[in-house]
Amino acid sequence: DRAVHRVHGRDFVRERADDRTWRVGEGGFWQVHPQAAELLVDAVMRGLTPRKGETAIDLYCGVGLFAGALADRVGEKGAVLGIESGKRAVADARKNLADFPRVRIEQGKVEKVLPRTGITEADLVVLDPPRTGAGRSIVESVAALGPRRIAYVACDPAALARDLAYFTRAGYRPRFLRAFDLFPMTHHMECVAILEPAAKGA
Template identity: 75%
Template sequence: MRTPKAPKAEPAPRGPGGDPLVGERYEVEVGAVAHGGGHCVARHEGRVLFVRHALPGEKVIAQVTEGTTKSRFLRADAVEILEPAKDRIAPPCPFSGPGKCGGCDWQHVTPGGQRKLKVQVLTEQLAKLAGLTPVEAGWDGSVEPVGGKLPAGEVPAWRSRVQYAVDPATGKVGLRKHRSHDLQPIDRCLIAAPGVTELGIESREWPGVASVDAIAATGSSDRQVVLVPRPGAQLPIVELDKPVSISRIDEHEGFHRVHGRTFVREVAVGRTWRVSNGGFWQIHPEAPDTLVNAVLDGLDPQYGENALDLYCGVGLFAGALADRVGEEGAVLGIESGKQAVVDARHNLAALENVRIECDKVESLLPRTGITATDLIVLDPPRAGAGRETVAHLVALEARRIAYVACDPAALARDLAFFREGGYRPVSLRAFDLFPMTHHFECVAILEPIGEPVA
């Protein structure tokens, strides 16, 4: 569950040849929502269009943004709504819409409508890639709101980490447009947490800077701004109105060197966590507690049990498991990020029943000599764990496995691999931890099919 950062530019797709269709407009009826990208599927004269800023059931004018006469499919924006869906609203953000900021996919949808779209995506991926119905997956068919329900038109300010790009000509910050290197200048991001907005990043100029990361820790007053300079540029002297640590990351031949204070303190599940160098941490303030509680409820750890925390980051799940299994139990965390391992060891230094190792899961786990365990938590990157890693995990004969996923397609593929190995999901929960975007988080609990092997 490597949660999504602010949108970055994607490389331009390699064209298939043919005459360009960019700018062409077609009247289309919009079909189902598709996985990824916040778009829906439509067709024009037999060709598929992936249309953003549209909703299922609408009739729209779609303007092509990518594709040629020989493309297998086209990308497009809904630039005129002829017959709107009932869940459509006017986007609250002035920077949302065709050709604008690519960060929010569904500013034009009611909060309830957004969750319904996510339900449709997860349902389709489970059926298509795992061969599971919601009932077979142990899922009640809902995406649970986090932080309370909001009325239509009200935007939740949840994003505690925002990465801004900087216009080299003006020094002003903005966010990337969808699938583009182009910048959308902004004076405020509506989904940014109050602690980020208070830093005033958007109101000043950043000469010589390529990007600005703004971090507002949850549960502490720590604020951090991470600057990446342009090659050969002299960074400006930065003075902000709020107390904040300023870090600089120099990039040289693939290596990063950090100057200045390098960490913030996050507070979650009753513990303070050090997170260094703008490293990975859940960006919704309520995500750590929400996900840990879902994992613990599903696993029901018992005193004296052994557990694995794979892709463990700075130790969030390992710490929660260690508290439950007690001094007679043991937890092994595996993480490939060197700085995250340093942080995890610092965060969990008082827990003698925890060990954190640094390596890739697929490389280290077979070398540990572990042949069995009671519990497993895995929180892989967006691509998922994959067949080989899943095969190794099922051989450990854990009584329960918790799979935390930010991509429904990767989750569904891995659930199919687990089923091949004799494990099935007994519960699945989905959480709306990224409102206004197409992203959401899932926690699946798996058990052996039939009686667990002793």
């Protein structure tokens, strides 16, 4: 999380990505590298190839970056649900995405909120968890929705590897995995894994 200091009386900053302006309030998450958000949206959208009318879920959605990109692409006949635990981030996400009537942002922990939504299927899922990863129970819940593609955005390759093994057991296989040097001169890497049902084309 980044510290946001009051600038001209505002306690948020504005960022640009995917041809939109995003407000990010105090304590809210935004990628540190100035080109990262754009790059990751592009990698996730290319991997998922959203279609008009599809339903999509953005888990750990922050201020709504992937939810907004998905909403733009699934159009007014589609629908997007975002889930995020940070109250301020949720308020920002709702403001950022106010012009999409078919986007809903739920506040709370994914592990509690996702089962309560009553949603039983989705075409696409993005998950961008903190360093600890999503874990087995969330992976199984995501797979149970039967998405045609899943995008897993990860800042810790070890947690990603563990969760990919859970996905494999739940019937999903990586279609491709890309690593991005978003933290130059450090050993950190950001990864985007695109998964699809293992039965497809098998």
